[in-house]
Amino acid sequence: MDEETLAAATYLIDTQHLGQGRGTDLLGVSLSTTDRVGHAYGTQGPEMCEQMHRLDRALGTFLDRVAQIPGGALVVLTADHGGSDFVERIAARGYPHAHRIDNAPLSAVNDRLRDQFHLADSPLHSASSGLIVADKDDKALPAPLRDQVIDAALPLLRALPDIVFVEARDRLLQDPMPDTRNPEMLTVRERMRLSAVAERSADIIMIRAQNVTGGGRVGGNIAGHGTPWDYDRRVPIVFWTPGAQAQERFLPIRTIDIAPTLAAVLGLSTPSLEGRAIPLWPEADAAPESGR
Known part of the structure; x- marks a missing residue:
């Protein structure tokens, strides 16, 4: 091509x-x-x-x-x-922390939220760099339920293994824009602030540890990008x-x-x-x- x-x-x-x-x-x-x-x-x-x-x-x-x-x-x-x-070859070459995770922990969080708010369907849906809070038809939950679900989800998500950053998009947008003149000095939060866009980014910004990924299949996509880590950011x-x-x-x-x-x-x-x-x-x- x-x-x-x-x-x-x-x-x-x-x-x-x-x-x-x-x-x-x-x-x-x-x-x-x-x-x-x-x-x-x-x-x-x-x-x-x-x-x-x-x-x-x-x-x-x-x-x-x-x-x-x-x-x-x-x-x-x-x-x-x-x-x-792809993480399997990274692990075989001397980085044993590299691995692929499944959705079982996220499913458990959704179970907790369904019970707490008496919801018929899971409210958290995977999206690019985070989670969308919506119903089964991908429509945003009404206020104030949306914010209540987000507030309840944040501590549960932060307790999950392999998750290093979780924040509500709307709260992250309240941070001032960081100085980008020294990009190697930016914190993870500052890097995600640069990527956050109102009403476009996921409702909850969630970042996995380095070289930890989910999904993927042979014959489809086995490696991805889009993280704040330098191997994805540097060009x-x-x-x-x-x-x-x-x-x-x-x-x-x-x-x-x-x-x-x-x-x-x-x-x-x-x-x-x-x-x-x-x-x-x-x-x-x-x-x-x-x-x-």
Whole structure:
């Protein structure tokens, strides 16, 4: 799939004459096979090795074509998330704490809540990064019952094994937004505050310990992502232009720094942004002509 996507991107460069006009052209390319392979086979097996080999070769061919653009080019490569291998192989390789859990503890919490509030159905339903409080038709419970169920659920969920963080979304949203300039210093609560969105995030934010996951099946998804842990949060960020001197920055930057960096390269003024422009290459080094 990635080879075909890059072939389509090359076709656009050639047919639309990108980088050859008076203005700046922007071409966005999404390469998704690494994500699909990681979910289905994990990140540390022969399948991912094959994917990395094919992607590296395809990107090399594509960058060779980009280097020929008369107006010059700047390439930015990053990812929307990281990932980890499936927990069974992690455990076999020396991390015995890595394991897959079942839903029995959550079922017991639902049993308690049904009895306490005389509910016909379980009120807690699994969702991304937490739990939704709803009826069997996924409709939100009416007030004040919803808040009462959440208040009763929090101490029960915090007592479960392998759970390291539990908080009501609405309470988490009351926290101030943390300073993200040193992302490696953020606490788990601060990381989850950055991810919480009113009326979009789960009603209860719940995080498992590192390398502890639920669900999954062979033939489907055996590995996932979406946790606040660094193996999911950290992504590569590469700026490349033909002929520039290679450098490696070991201090972390953020994906929100990409846009202001591109604006600085292009000489564009921007509104107030949280991200910062990253100095790239000295002026003597190769850089895109007119930022095209």
